[in-house]
Amino acid sequence: MARLTLDAVTRTFGAFHALDRVSLDVRDGEFLAVLGPSGCGKTTLLRAVAGFEKVNGGTIAIGGRVVSSGTEHVPPERRRVGIVFQSYALWPHMSVAENAGYSMRVAGAPKEEIRRAVAQALAVVGLSGFEDRMPAQLSGGQRQRVALARCLVQSPALVLLDEPLANLDVHLRASMEDEFADFHRRTGSTMIYITHDQAEAMALADRIAVMDEGRIVQVASPQELHGRPATAMVARFIGGGLVLPGEARATDGDGACRVRVLGLDVRARCAGPVPPGPVQVALYPRDLRLCGPEGPGIDCRVTRVVYQGGEFRVELVPEGAPGLRLTLHAAESGRPAPGDAVRVSIDGAWVIPGP
Numbered sequence: 001m002a003r004l005t006l007d008a009v010t011r012t013f014g015a016f017h018a019l020d021r022v023s024l025d026v027r028d029g030e031f032l033a034v035l036g037p038s039g040c041g042k043t044t045l046l047r048a049v050a051g052f053e054k055v056n057g058g059t060i061a062i063g064g065r066v067v068s069s070g071t072e073h074v075p076p077e078r079r080r081v082g083i084v085f086q087s088y089a090l091w092p093h094m095s096v097a098e099n100a101g102y103s104m105r106v107a108g109a110p111k112e113e114i115r116r117a118v119a120q121a122l123a124v125v126g127l128s129g130f131e132d133r134m135p136a137q138l139s140g141g142q143r144q145r146v147a148l149a150r151c152l153v154q155s156p157a158l159v160l161l162d163e164p165l166a167n168l169d170v171h172l173r174a175s176m177e178d179e180f181a182d183f184h185r186r187t188g189s190t191m192i193y194i195t196h197d198q199a200e201a202m203a204l205a206d207r208i209a210v211m212d213e214g215r216i217v218q219v220a221s222p223q224e225l226h227g228r229p230a231t232a233m234v235a236r237f238i239g240g241g242l243v244l245p246g247e248a249r250a251t252d253g254d255g256a257c258r259v260r261v262l263g264l265d266v267r268a269r270c271a272g273p274v275p276p277g278p279v280q281v282a283l284y285p286r287d288l289r290l291c292g293p294e295g296p297g298i299d300c301r302v303t304r305v306v307y308q309g310g311e312f313r314v315e316l317v318p319e320g321a322p323g324l325r326l327t328l329h330a331a332e333s334g335r336p337a338p339g340d341a342v343r344v345s346i347d348g349a350w351v352i353p354g355p
C-alpha cells in the first residue's frame with residue numbers, strides 16, 4: 001500500500017487545461033473521494049495517476065517514487081495501480097475465476113499460485129463458490145465484486161475506482177457502498193474514488209477533494225465541506241448553498257462576524273478576520289426559519305412545499321427580490337401552504353473566504 005502525491009500536475013489538450021496545477025496528498029491507507037461536476041477533470045486525473053495519460057508538468061509519486069513528470073513516464077503496468085471501472089470491463093467469455101486471475105495468467109504465474117490468489121480475492125469480496133460462473137450469470141453488484149477481486153489479485157499499491165456504482169440501481173448502490181467500505185477496511189488499500197455523486201462520496205470517504213475546471217478547490221472532510229466551503233462553487237455544489245452578495249460590517253472574533261445580507265444584519269461564521277466591505281455569503285436551508293411578523297425578517301411568498309423524509313422542504317420567493325429562490329425546512333406542524341405570505345429570519349450564514 002502506498003501514499004500518492006501529486007505536485008502541480010498539469011495536463012493540457014491544445015490550449016485547454018484539463019488539469020491545472022493539481023496538488024494532492026493521499027495518505028497511505030486513506031479512502032479519498034474526488035468529487036466534481038461533469039467535465040471538471042476527474043477522469044483525466046485518474047488516467048494520469050494510472051499512467052494512461054502523460055502529464056505536461058508537475059510530478060506524480062506513488063509510494064515515494066516519481067511515476068510521472070514532464071520528462072518521466074512509468075508505463076501503467078509498472079505502477080501497481082488497480083482500477084475498477086464503471087463498466088466492470090469483465091471478459092464475457094471467461095469464468096469468474098478466469099476473469100479474476102487474468103493479469104497473473106498474462107504475467108505467466110504458475111497455475112497453483114493463480115488458483116490460490118484468486119480463491120483468496122474471491123473470499124474477500126464474498127464470492128467464494130462462484131469460480132465457474134460466467135459474467136452473464138451474475139447480478140450487477142456481483143460483477144462489480146468480480147472486478148474488485150481482479151483488482152485485488154494484482155496486489156496493487158493503490159486502487160482507483162472510476163464511478164464504480166454508476167450503472168447500479170439505488171438499492172444495490174447502497175449495499176455496494178457498504179462493500180467498498182468493507183473492502184477498504186479488510187485490505188487497508190489506499191483508495192481514490194471518483195464520483196459526481198456527493199451522497200456516495202460523503203458515505204464512503206474520510207476526505208473529499210472537490211474539483212472544478214481542472215483544479216482542486218478544496219480537500220476536506222464531508223462536515224467541513226458542508227460547514228466551511230472554501231469557494232462559492234463548493235458552497236453551491238455541496239449541500240445546495242445559496243451564494244449571495246453581502247457587506248461585512250465587523251469581525252467579532254472566535255470565527256464570527258457581522259454581515260448585511262438581503263437587507264438584514266446577520267451574525268455569520270467566517271474563516272478568519274473579515275475586513276469591512278463586499279463579501280460572498282453562503283446561506284443553507286438550515287440557516288433560514290419561519291418567524292413572526294414582529295422581528296427582523298424577509299417577507300416572502302411560498303411557492304412550493306414538498307414532503308422530504310420526515311420534514312417539509314419549503315420553497316419561497318422574497319417579495320423584494322422575485323428572481324431569488326430560498327429554501328428552508330419545516331416540521332409538519334406549522335408548515336405553510338403554497339401561496340402563503342410568510343416572514344423568514346436568517347439565523348446563520350458563512351462568509352466564503354475564497355473566490
Ligand SMILES: Nc1ncnc2c1ncn2[C@@H]1O[C@H](COP(=O)(O)OP(=O)(O)OP(=O)(O)O)[C@@H](O)[C@H]1O
Pocket residue numbers: 013018036037038039040041042043044045196
Ligand atoms: N483526449 C482529450 N482531448 C481533448 N479534450 C479532452 C480529452 N480528454 C478529456 N478532455 C477534456 O478535458 C475535460 C475534462 O474531462 P474529464 O473526462 O476528465 O472530465 P470528468 O470530470 O471525468 O467528466 P465526467 O464526470 O463527465 O466523466 C473535458 O472538458 C474534456 O472534454
